[in-house]
Amino acid sequence: MHRSSFCTKFLKRKLSSSSISSSKPIPNETIGAKKRIFSGIQPTGSLHIGNYFGAVRRWKELQDEGEDVIFSVVDLHSITLRQEPKELSRNILNCTASLLASGINAEKCILFLQSSVSRHAELSWVLACLATMPRLGHLPQYKEKSVSMKEIPLGLFIYPVLQSADIMLYKATHVPVGEDQLQHIQLAQHLGNTFNARYGHTFPPIKAMVEESGVARLRSLRNPEKKMSKSDPDPKSRISLVDEPKVIVEKCKKAITDFTSEVTYDPEGRRGVATLIDLVSLCTGKPPHQVCSENSDIDTGKFKLRVADVLIETLKPIREEYNRLVKDPSHIKSVLDNGAERAHSIADKTWSEVRKKVGITLQK
Ligand code: TYM
Numbered sequence: 001m002h003r004s005s006f007c008t009k010f011l012k013r014k015l016s017s018s019s020i021s022s023s024k025p026i027p028n029e030t031i032g033a034k035k036r037i038f039s040g041i042q043p044t045g046s047l048h049i050g051n052y053f054g055a056v057r058r059w060k061e062l063q064d065e066g067e068d069v070i071f072s073v074v075d076l077h078s079i080t081l082r083q084e085p086k087e088l089s090r091n092i093l094n095c096t097a098s099l100l101a102s103g104i105n106a107e108k109c110i111l112f113l114q115s116s117v118s119r120h121a122e123l124s125w126v127l128a129c130l131a132t133m134p135r136l137g138h139l140p141q142y143k144e145k146s147v148s149m150k151e152i153p154l155g156l157f158i159y160p161v162l163q164s165a166d167i168m169l170y171k172a173t174h175v176p177v178g179e180d181q182l183q184h185i186q187l188a189q190h191l192g193n194t195f196n197a198r199y200g201h202t203f204p205p206i207k208a209m210v211e212e213s214g215v216a217r218l219r220s221l222r223n224p225e226k227k228m229s230k231s232d233p234d235p236k237s238r239i240s241l242v243d244e245p246k247v248i249v250e251k252c253k254k255a256i257t258d259f260t261s262e263v264t265y266d267p268e269g270r271r272g273v274a275t276l277i278d279l280v281s282l283c284t285g286k287p288p289h290q291v292c293s294e295n296s297d298i299d300t301g302k303f304k305l306r307v308a309d310v311l312i313e314t315l316k317p318i319r320e321e322y323n324r325l326v327k328d329p330s331h332i333k334s335v336l337d338n339g340a341e342r343a344h345s346i347a348d349k350t351w352s353e354v355r356k357k358v359g360i361t362l363q364k
Pocket of ligand 1: 077
C-alpha cells in the first residue's frame with residue numbers, strides 16, 4: 001500500500017487534547033495565542049511502531065494540514081542516560097532519516113537538532129529556578145527510570161524542565177505525544193503559568209494532543225504490562241520502523257499472548273492479544289472487532305503471522321526510503337542545519353523577551 005493512501009485512512013480517527021488549566025479544550029481565539037505545534041523525539045535506538053503510531057504519524061498529518069509545526073531530535077534529553085558517543089552520533093542520523101522516511105518534510109515544517117539551538121539549555125535554567133523538587137520527584141517517568149539506580153544523575157531529575165523549555169521557547173500551544181508524556185506536558189503548562197504570574201504574560205496555554213485509542217500507549221510485545229520502549233534491553237519487545245521482513249516475522253512469532261487460542265479483543269483481560277489486534281487495526285484502519293471477526297477461523301499462532309504480513313506491507317515504503325536516505329548523511333546534516341537556523345531565529349526572540357522580563361540584562 002502506498003504511504004500517502006495509508007495515512008489518509010487515519011485522518012478521521014479520534015484525538016484528545018488535554019490541558020491542565022481546563023478539562024475542556026481551550027479555543028485558540030479565547031487565549032489569543034497563535035496556534036503552533038511542537039514535539040520532540042529522543043535519538044536513542046531506532047524508532048519503533050509505538051513512536052510512529054503514538055506520535056510521528058500525527059506529526060505528519062499536522063504538517064500536511066498546513067499547521068505551523070516544529071519538530072526536534074532531542075539529543076540533550078538522550079544523554080540523561082549513559083550513551084556511547086559514536087553510537088549516539090549515528091543514532092541522531094538514523095532517527096532523522098526515520099522521521100524523513102515517515103513523511104516528515106523539512107519544507108513543510110522546521111526539523112532540527114535540539115543541541116544546535118543553545119537557547120533550550122538557557123531557558124531550561126530559568127525554568128529550573130521556578131520548578132520545585134517535590135513536583136519533579138513525583139513524575140512517573142523519573143520514578144520508573146531511577147528506581148533501580150544507585151546514583152541518580154541530576155539531568156534525569158530535571159529532564160522534564162528541559163522538555164518544558166523545548167515547548168515554551170517556541171511559544172507552542174499544542175504538543176502531539178503518546179500518553180507517557182502527559183505529565184511532562186502538564187509540568188510545562190504549570191511552569192508557563194508560574195512564569196506568567198511572576199513576570200507578566202509571556203507564554204500561551206499548552207495542550208497535549210494524545211490519540212484516544214490503544215495507540216496512545218502501545219504495549220511491549222514481550223511484556224504487555226509495559227509500554228513498547230526504545231530503551232527496553234530486549235529488541236524483540238518492539239518492532240522497529242526499519243526492521244527487515246524476516247525480523248518482523250520472528251518478533252511477531254515470539255510475541256507474548258496467553259493460553260486461549262481464539263482471536264478476541266479484551267484490552268484489559270488479554271493484553272498481549274489485544275496489542276496484536278491493535279497493530280492490525282492501526283495498519284489497516286479497520287476497527288478491532290472487525291479484525292477479530294475476519295480472523296475468527298484461525299488461532300492466535302496463525303494470527304501472529306497475519307500480523308507480521310500486515311506490518312511488513314505497511315512499513316515497506318518507510319524502510320525502503322530510510323535505506324535510501326541513510327546512504328546520504330550530508331543531506332541529512334543539511335536538513336538539520338537548515339532547520340536549526342530557522343528554529344534559532346524564533347528561539348532568540350523568546351529568549352530576549354525572557355531575559356528582559358526576568359531582569360538578566362542591562363537596562364538601556
Ligand atoms: P520519546 O523519544 O520517548 O518518544 C517519542 C514519542 O513517541 C511516543 N511514544 C509512544 N506512543 C505510544 N506508545 C508507545 N509505546 C510509545 N513510546 C513512545 C512518546 O509519547 C513521544 O511522543 N520526552 C520525550 C521527548 C521530548 C518532547 C519534548 C516531546 C523532549 N522534548 C517536547 C514533546 C515536546 C520523549 O522521551 O519521547
